Amino acid sequence: MSAQDAEPVITVKGLRNSFGEQVIHQDLDLTVRRGEILGVVGGSGTGKSVLLRSIIGLQTPDAGEIEVLGENMIGRDEDEAKNIRRRWGILFQNGALFSTLTVAENVEVPIREYFPYIKPPLLDEIASYKIAMGGLPANAGPKFPSELSGGMVKRAGLARALALDPELLFLDEPTAGLDPIAAAAFDELILSLQKRLDLTVFLITHDLDTLHAICDRIAVLADKKVLGVGTIPELLALDHPWIQEYFNGPRGRAAAASYEHEVVA
């Protein structure tokens, strides 16, 4: 794999997160390399979303180091953080579109925020092609989020995440709640965008098909840390009961069969 020795885009070292007595992460290490699609999996409550929130700075960890795009993320002030925020895009689990703005206006928000001098005609055109890139029809632009279906909300969220031509894309369960056809189409969309735009993708998912179809490597979260990172065969070689059950359970085998992976227990 060409990404094998690429520079790290996200480095997490010794991360510790807790809510009161409950420790979510302990000594968690993770590296995401440039140009790869990294899938993060783990049972419910293993702190996948907390990990994402820590990396993007929505949650301050108890301890540990987080470096994104070569910049230390912990203890930064708002101005410094802005420079990094410009370089990533985030698709939240439920889209998190601004409900009072139309889809096109949603896409324009980050552009207006960072580049207020771009004139309206150009701005509207940029929003238009981002919406098309997100795989939405042109008539979705003037619609409000409440008028969209679940799949369209995700696509609109993706269009907004792509607004600033990010190097790094965070996706929180992008295919959750989509029908299998829409989910497959969304996987394909992510893969093609990743190729075209040279993205690094950090992807939280429960969708075994997504893991097989588009992820270069998979990080497994369990026991408060990252158990292992690698391709599915590499993970299966670790011989951890949860990993075995996850990939070799009935659903895991079905997904594997359709992608003709060699699953070696």
Place this chain on the structure above:
Amino acid sequence: MADLKGQEADDPHGSVYRVQGALTITRAATTQREIDALPDPLTIDLSEINRMDTVGAWIVYRTVRDRGAKVVGASRDETSLLEQVGEFDAPTRVTPEEAGGFTRVLRELGEWVAEAGVTLVGLLGFLGAVLIGFANVIRRPARRFRLNAVVQRFDVVGVRALGIIGLMSFLIGIVIAQQGAVQLAQFGAEVYTINLIGRITVRELGVLMTAIMVAGRSGSAFAAQIGTMKITEEIDAMRTIGVSPVEALVLPRMMASILMMPLLGFWAILTALFGGGIFVWLDLGIPPGTYIQRLQEVIPMTDLWIALIKAPVFGFIIALAGCFQGMLVSGNSEEVGSRTTTAVVQSIFLVIVLDAVFAVFFSSIGWA
């Protein structure tokens, strides 16, 4: 910082735009302005750029599309990026289409009238549902009466409001006494301050201020709670399980509001009289014993009856407006906010209107 330069070529028939460095979103505004300033026919020279993102590619693409510009010196990557952004050329509107001017005024007026009508009918229907709910509970109290929910609402609407309503009324009592004393002193009639405090707090202000406080405190909470439950589909879930939302959510709030209003109103009256008494004692030197005796003489019992009759009606109005507006929420979270505001405004407005009606009514039946 990228270095971009637009320059006019020696060729008198056109201009060349030569980009150096990075052609990205960071310089999008400048690039566009510079390109706009150059005359046709335009040639864009990309041979000296080292980075181009989709926004940069889009600016080049739209210049080619709109002005027939020529692109030279593009590498294979850049050409492919230009082709790719071209694939996504699907102009979209940013905001929904809207009619302008007079048509719009007419449409908004029409929509407003229609919505007012729908709301009125809806309110009537809601009132009916509430009454049926009440009837069901009375018919089968053992099965339909939700004791826990009702008692919990009593606590939230009533007990927890004691502190703030007591403090508010106490201060209002002092203010009335102080302002009254200043004015009445001009006639040397300070002693009538007691009449003023007694009658105005018992007959009007105690219950009215309580109603306003309850509307702001509990009416808004009713609308917001029920509205949020609508958005999260909890109310739909209740219906499908067979639990009536009116019985489970609306009735406990109604009962709490109707029963707590007279109690809170009475409490407000007492604390207002207490506040006034303190002022009268300290400022006018009228001892508490005399104050209480004078109050007994000047306040007719009918004043208290008026207060206690009005209070449950106000409570009903507040709960009705709050629950109804909460039930009307549909769609997004913004609506929870606007419906909550409407609930509070409506209930305070209706309370004051009703208060005026009551004032006229009780005067004309001779309870002066």
